[in-house]
Amino acid sequence: MAPVLLFVTASPASAHPTLLTTTPAAGYSVASTPSAITMVFDESVSVAPHGVRVEDGSGHAVATSNVGLEQGGRRVVVKTLGVLPAGRYVVQWEVTAQDGDVVAADFDFAVGTTAVELSGAESGSSAGFPLIALLRWLFVLSLIALLGGAVGERIVHRAAPAATRPRSLVRFSGAVGSLAAASLLLYVVVATGGFGRAGILLAVEAAVLAVPAVLGQRMRRGMVATTALVLIPVEALRNHLGSQHGVSGVLVVAIHLVALSVWLGALFHLLRVARANVGGVPVRRAFAAYSRLALALFVVVAVSGAVGAFMVVPSLGAITGTAYGRTLLAKVALVAAVVVLAWRARRRLLSATASSFTRVVRAEIVVLVVVLAASAALVSLPSPAPATADLGYPTPAVGPVIRLGGLAGQIAVGIAAGENRLEVRLHTPDGDTATNDAKPPVFHLAAKLSGRGEAVVLQPCGRGCFVGPVAWTTGLEHIELRVDATGWHGGIVSFPIRWAPQLSRDALLRVRKVMLAQKAFRVVESITSDTSGPTPAAQSVTIDGPEFIDSDPYAGPPDPDVVVEPRPGGHQLLTFGLPAEGIHVELEVDASYRIVRETLADPNHLATRTFKYAR
Template sequence: MRSCAALLTAAISALAILVLTAAPANAHAVLVASSPEDGARVDSSPAAVTLTFDESVRLVPGAAQVISMTGDRADSGSAQLSTDGTTVVIPLKPHVPQGSYAATWRVVSADTHVVSGSISFGIGQDAGAPAVAPADRSGSLTRTADIAGGVVDVGLVLCAGLALVCRILWPWALGLVRIRMLIGCGWVIIGLATVTQFLMQGPEALNLGWSAAFSTDALNETLSSRTGVVLLVRVVLIAMLGIALRRPQRGWTGVVAACTAGVTVTVVICGHAGAGEQMWLATPVTAAHVVAMTVWLGGLVALLVAVLPSGRTDNLRRWSSTAFACISVLILSGEYQAWRQVQPVEALWSTGYGITLTVKLSLVTVMLAVAYIGQRRLDPKVLRRTVPAEMVLGLAVLVATTALISQAPARTTFGPPVSLTAPLDSRSARIHIDTTRRGPTSISVTALNPQGRPTAAEAVSGTLSSDDAGVAALKVKFEPTAGGEWRSTYAVVPLPGSWTLNLTVEFSTSDAVVTSAAFRVW
């Protein structure tokens, strides 16, 4: 028994000597060098970002990436580990544009601890600073192009909608001079608005002024763009539509309808439906929406200008069925468009697009109520009062539609400010984030005493992380301001999802508290 005890004591003593005399090991892998260096400004895009640690590490799959301030990935492919395991190489895409970038990583150190962090660098500008946008010289061009887009809708109503309704329901109206003049004016309006859009596209893309509308560079820019090609296709369709409109035979009605559908699709592709997710569905649904609006309003013009003044009220019931079909298509397709462009639902009353859409929906609702009154009895006397009101409301709807075209969809602009509170032992931190839209933001932090009043802090530092976005840690630097508030000098949340702001608040050299607060980025 004594011999066993002696052996156990000797073993423990030997182990203690080994532990005490062994070289100390680092608790975590530490970044000792990087290329580009943290905070560096480089003149041209590097081929890769390299991160060198003081000991061998193991990569976490997909956790090393390079992100721009707008959330675009600048890395190409998976990160690679050097032979000795101490250097991580993140390859970059060729010709990465000017801007500020953050390289983030999450690795496993030799002692199995997970280490995460980030560095920032700038290409052609300072690191950690938003790009300085060039002066906007094409603002008036953009507004003109937006107005031209709304004018195309008016032209479609006068030309295609009026012509189709008259050909199908009231062929005799095509013999009236005023109807032929309206159809011709509508055709000219579509053509002029399309030419205007074509001439504005190049200078707008190149941020040039009006004088560049006919320049070679602007025209080449337009012709090489998708929008330019679509507008050229529209010009061909407009020419075909003009030929078909001059043929009164019934067989040409199908050609008029086909050309109308084609022009409508080109209008839709150049709008919000031609961008974002579900383009394959949004394009035909929005085209059906525009065609339904065109036919409905075109029919109202026919009623107002030809049918009711002449006293010939034939086919009113067929018109009622046609209008009901158009309204049904408008409601169903409008619901889909609203769902696609207004996310989340709070954006409906907190963004310009959502408010404009609400106004449009209100106008359409009133318009439907007026239409119901007129269609319920189909009495010419009642229609003479309701149709002008419908027409005025229809014009207001077209104005609201033009305003929608000129605004970014709510799904791309929603990001309300948020205020948070995080505990600091018996104290707390008041956090305010100016915008939760992905991209640059401003974060302010104020330390509060137990009574909820601001208290002084010697230093504040932080990082932003997101499991949803796969970002381990983006450093946030804070500078003190008046009133005990600390404000970020530059912060960016480049991707949507759930994010966490991790804070370290130092009240003295011996009093530092770590806390965190979660928030949603859109």
């Protein structure tokens, strides 16, 4: 009996009744208030009338009925007695097992806080992407014309005061910018059904730009520049960096926008002045003064752009593996072209005719305008970096799902690969990712498709939850996850994904039937709680079928969907998960459904077992 006790106590999932399923599904969102909260265990349990407590995100108790038991004590039910507002809820439960042990744990779900729908590898971008990018481009051009034009006019006033001035663009720029901001605001309201943070910022931008649109030339140069400088931090708040990195992100974007606006806007204004003075007052001194300023502006643009790219793009793989990264590379190449043109323009300023000089300047302006188009596209594309705020709990995946699990160092990793999406659940051994009163660890997660070399953009969707779009290719590929968490050892774990999966609803029933009939057999088992350390020595135990089945979390129905993959020699690989407990199981069975190998991962351990049967 001692070997049996050793096996049972070593099993990470056998020390308490296993929570097989919950309604609502643990860690997911439902659209409206559930009429009841149910839990199904793998064995009969007893529970006190108030043994289940539901709390909202602030820790306040939610009104529920007394606990009821169904299905011979395996199903625990409490009814909700009111409407649950949108938000996160924690279900704390305490049951008594058949052997008298008291087991307490919790799970969470959400109401009405679903994540965005995911439909493809780049589906985070808006369906109206070309229109949005165009409107953002027009808006930024208006800022450049206002701020850069004011700076350019100051340069002309000092270096060539007698030069003829071209027609003012203040009214036109204000009108275009205000119309672009108002159009973006309308798009946000229609798409989301409300204003939100982005809508408020756009409303401010449209209102501020309406001032130069109305006043036009009556605004002094300082007032025009002040208007643009007021708008730039507002626009920075709408940028990826501003929304993801707070004050530091806003500061980087604001500095970048100011430098870029003066660089392009002042140059454009000087070119218009030169055109208005062909054959008249020379403006070469104004261009010379600008060229000295342009060098400093380029340094600021380059440094702030590099810092911003480092903050937004999480890895080198995301540069070539996402539309955002590829657009960023195109922008860098265009800026390099601008530098070459600026260098040629300065040389011609010193030695050539005015006509050849202005041709190079016009080319520089054209390329800078294209740079702005790339910038507008970057703001409209989904960022590769995870957002700082959760998207909200995801709805359960629709269609077939591949559930796999493992350990990355000390951190338990569970994945659910569904149609066009990847969901990752992370747990630390102390369980802080699920409780309402514990401070959860800060997770860092990077994912890539190792075969394609593409980064996968994952965003938070709850405590220890990350979700993102992935367009799986038919056949076998691997998803590689690099995981870290404050206070715990992390690591790298890779999972094979063979799409599309084949599901079986009776595979576990067959396994149980065959294993229950087995006489004594030997199990060689290795259990670890940290894959970053040495592999623990394997232990060998002899056990019979009924004792083994009773010790594992799939001892009885209801059975989850099982993914079946053929293996050589008539073997099959069965994989499934029990999300409510954070358990993932991989079974290799022979042609008769006897288990040959088992890998079981839970939030605390990774157990690997091989089975030896008497011939």
